[in-house]
Amino acid sequence: MPEPDNDRLEHFFRKAASKPDVTFNEEDWKKLEARLNAGGAGFVDAKKTGRKITTAVVVGTIVLFSSLLWVNSPYDIVSFSDVENPPPHVETNIAAKDEEGQSRQEAGLIQSNDDNKSNDVNRNQETEKISETKKTKSSTQGKVAERYKPSEVAESTDRISEDSHLTERTEPDQTIGQEDESATADIDDRTGKSKVEKLAGEPETFTDIEKEQIPRELIQISPAVAEKIKQKAVVELPGAEEEETREAEALVSEEHASDHKKHVATPRLSLLLSFAPDFSSTTISEYTDPGKAFGAMIHYHVMNRWSISAGVIKNYKRYSSAGEDYSPPKGYWKYYTNGIIPNSIDGSCSILEFPVMVQYTIASSGKNRWLAGAGASSYLMLNESYKYYFEEPNPGAKEGWDSKHTSRFLFNMLNLSIGYERQVVPGLMLGLEPYVKIPLEEIGWSNIKLFSTGASITLRYKILGQQNVSIPNRSRGPD
Amino acid sequence: MEEQEEYIRPLLEGCLRAHRMSQKLLYQEYYNYGMSISLRYASNRDEASEILNDAFMKIFGNLKKFDLSKPFKPWFRKILVNTAINHYHKKQREIQVEEMQNAKNESDTEKILSGISYQEVIGLLQKLPPAYRTVFNLYVIEGYSHEEIAGMLNIATGTSKSNLFKAKEQLKLILSDFFEADYAGT
Numbered sequence: 001m002p003e004p005d006n007d008r009l010e011h012f013f014r015k016a017a018s019k020p021d022v023t024f025n026e027e028d029w030k031k032l033e034a035r036l037n038a039g040g041a042g043f044v045d046a047k048k049t050g051r052k053i054t055t056a057v058v059v060g061t062i063v064l065f066s067s068l069l070w071v072n073s074p075y076d077i078v079s080f081s082d083v084e085n086p087p088p089h090v091e092t093n094i095a096a097k098d099e100e101g102q103s104r105q106e107a108g109l110i111q112s113n114d115d116n117k118s119n120d121v122n123r124n125q126e127t128e129k130i131s132e133t134k135k136t137k138s139s140t141q142g143k144v145a146e147r148y149k150p151s152e153v154a155e156s157t158d159r160i161s162e163d164s165h166l167t168e169r170t171e172p173d174q175t176i177g178q179e180d181e182s183a184t185a186d187i188d189d190r191t192g193k194s195k196v197e198k199l200a201g202e203p204e205t206f207t208d209i210e211k212e213q214i215p216r217e218l219i220q221i222s223p224a225v226a227e228k229i230k231q232k233a234v235v236e237l238p239g240a241e242e243e244e245t246r247e248a249e250a251l252v253s254e255e256h257a258s259d260h261k262k263h264v265a266t267p268r269l270s271l272l273l274s275f276a277p278d279f280s281s282t283t284i285s286e287y288t289d290p291g292k293a294f295g296a297m298i299h300y301h302v303m304n305r306w307s308i309s310a311g312v313i314k315n316y317k318r319y320s321s322a323g324e325d326y327s328p329p330k331g332y333w334k335y336y337t338n339g340i341i342p343n344s345i346d347g348s349c350s351i352l353e354f355p356v357m358v359q360y361t362i363a364s365s366g367k368n369r370w371l372a373g374a375g376a377s378s379y380l381m382l383n384e385s386y387k388y389y390f391e392e393p394n395p396g397a398k399e400g401w402d403s404k405h406t407s408r409f410l411f412n413m414l415n416l417s418i419g420y421e422r423q424v425v426p427g428l429m430l431g432l433e434p435y436v437k438i439p440l441e442e443i444g445w446s447n448i449k450l451f452s453t454g455a456s457i458t459l460r461y462k463i464l465g466q467q468n469v470s471i472p473n474r475s476r477g478p479d
Numbered sequence: 480m481e482e483q484e485e486y487i488r489p490l491l492e493g494c495l496r497a498h499r500m501s502q503k504l505l506y507q508e509y510y511n512y513g514m515s516i517s518l519r520y521a522s523n524r525d526e527a528s529e530i531l532n533d534a535f536m537k538i539f540g541n542l543k544k545f546d547l548s549k550p551f552k553p554w555f556r557k558i559l560v561n562t563a564i565n566h567y568h569k570k571q572r573e574i575q576v577e578e579m580q581n582a583k584n585e586s587d588t589e590k591i592l593s594g595i596s597y598q599e600v601i602g603l604l605q606k607l608p609p610a611y612r613t614v615f616n617l618y619v620i621e622g623y624s625h626e627e628i629a630g631m632l633n634i635a636t637g638t639s640k641s642n643l644f645k646a647k648e649q650l651k652l653i654l655s656d657f658f659e660a661d662y663a664g665t
Contacts (some may be wrong), residue, residue, distance in 0.1 A: 020515025
């Protein structure tokens with residue numbers, strides 16, 4: 001028996017090893033799958049990533065909103081519910097402002113001309129404000145002036161003249177001083193009475209007058225209305241002042257009311273809950289029975305018409321399409337459906353969606369608002385389920401595919417929406433927001449481009465008050 | 480090779496997103512190849528599938544580190560062989576070195592003589608003690624040098640040479656009749 005040499009032995013085993021003949025054992029895969037499901041590689045990775053995305057979105061949102069709150073801190077924060085009862089809120093707000101402003105102003109006004117220069121500058125500013133107050137008086141037909149006590153008017157007039165004297169030192173204020181005088185003259189011309197006469201008997205103090213100037217800063221009377229008032233005042237004869245004043249006030253009220261309508265109270269920070277029947281499809285034209293979407297979003301009103309939002313939406317999507325529209329991994333049909341692509345496939349999936357949106361207020365009127373929004377969403381696919389339909393019998397073919405493991409897709413959907421909202425009770429707005437979601441990449445094991453459309457019913461709950469304070473027209477009260 | 484890698488690429492991309500179906504298809508695609516390697520290192524089929532699954536767990540967990548533009552098969556083979564070596568280390572701590580006498584079983588020799596198949600070749604290798612079998616596989620099939628094998632297995636180069644020699648002697652003994660019949664005079 002010749003003994004084979006080492007080379008022969010090695011050659012024999014190399015040759016045998018190069019021709020493997022091992023059949024696939026499903027049990028081996030099941031063991032691996034069990035390990036993957038139990039928290040092995042890939043599966044855990046996806047879960048961790050999902051948690052990371054969720055955490056990042058939540059933390060990012062909090063940080064973003066905190067930063068914006070900090071940046072915008074000088075803005076007035078007024079309770080949303082206060083819009084329903086504007087006069088008290090305005091007064092309260094103004095009073096709060098005045099608490100710090102008034103003492104400073106009064107201190108500045110009471111000081112003599114011997115004060116240092118910096119105080120003079122402050123006082124110039126105060127003078128400007130007082131001049132503004134006077135202009136307000138003029139434009140509102142003496143509404144404020146009528147409430148002066150004679151002594152206070154005298155005092156304030158002294159202050160104004162004193163301040164006018166001070167304004168002569170600085171050029172910009174000279175104009176204001178001049179306007180102030182003419183404004184005062186206007187009042188006298190129109191009424192034909194002295195201010196002392198007009199204001200007699202009014203119980204309010206100078207502080208109240210100061211309060212008036214703050215809303216004046218926010219109320220913009222159109223030049224047309226101002227001109228109309230002025231013309232009326234000049235043309236009409238003395239003695240008709242009462243009627244004239246009412247007319248003018250009506251005009252101003254109209255102006256204020258329209259201003260108020262234009263600025264729907266928008267909460268600075270709000271929580272938006274939504275529910276939507278969701279129509280999804282792999283192509284734009286084919287839609288099946290609707291799925292559903294529940295969501296919670298935090299909205300931050302950045303400026304007049306712009307707001308940003310982020311949150312989470314739980315989607316249950318249903319879709320149906322031809323087998324060719326699905327693109328599972330290569331070899332899938334070969335392995336599982338005898339190489340035959342199903343004629344149609346019904347699919348469903350659960351998705352956690354993390355949208356980041358920018359919204360623009362197109363128009364607002366009274367309690368109504370119309371919005372348009374755009375943004376992008378990240379998807380965390382929680383599970384998928386597909387059912388195959390073959391025209392011809394296909395024995396041995398799988399009937400479908402289910403998966404309960406997660407997969408994630410970062411900013412893979414473009415969101416576009418338009419919306420309508422109406423305030424139903426203070427602090428609560430009800431809305432309808434039709435949307436469309438356009439895929440930027442394929443998702444799921446079948447690599448589908450999943451279009452979605454629907455209309456969200458939204459409920460917006462105020463967390464922080466509105467950013468822009470609209471000052472409604474104050475009732476004058478009994479004369 | 481390029482065609483194969485093009486075919487594999489979508490599966491790898493799916494695995495990167497932890498797609499279960501992609502994972503399964505990749506597993507199926509490389510099952511035959513992977514088992515052919517792990518069976519040579521393992522004592523039995525169960526151990527071979529354990530080695531293979533361990534290797535796949537590493538692959539799924541570290542796929543991000545893999546450059547998709549490079550061929551997958553060599554990377555897979557390297558991970559699988561390393562996993563087999565880890566198993567060898569693990570087994571070395573658990574079991575004592577087997578005696579060579581098992582391979583002298585007369586009935587086995589008879590079987591080989593009747594016509595050796597791939598499964599039987601694997602069966603022969605699996606009868607070798609792990610220390611001999613591992614060195615034999617690494618040297619003869621994988622093509623590593625004794626210095627490299629010594630480094631991988633944490634043994635002396637002399638031990639590697641000795642284990643290879645003993646493995647061959649054992650296999651010669653088993654296959655002597657087979658070689659006499661098929662390779663005599665070649």
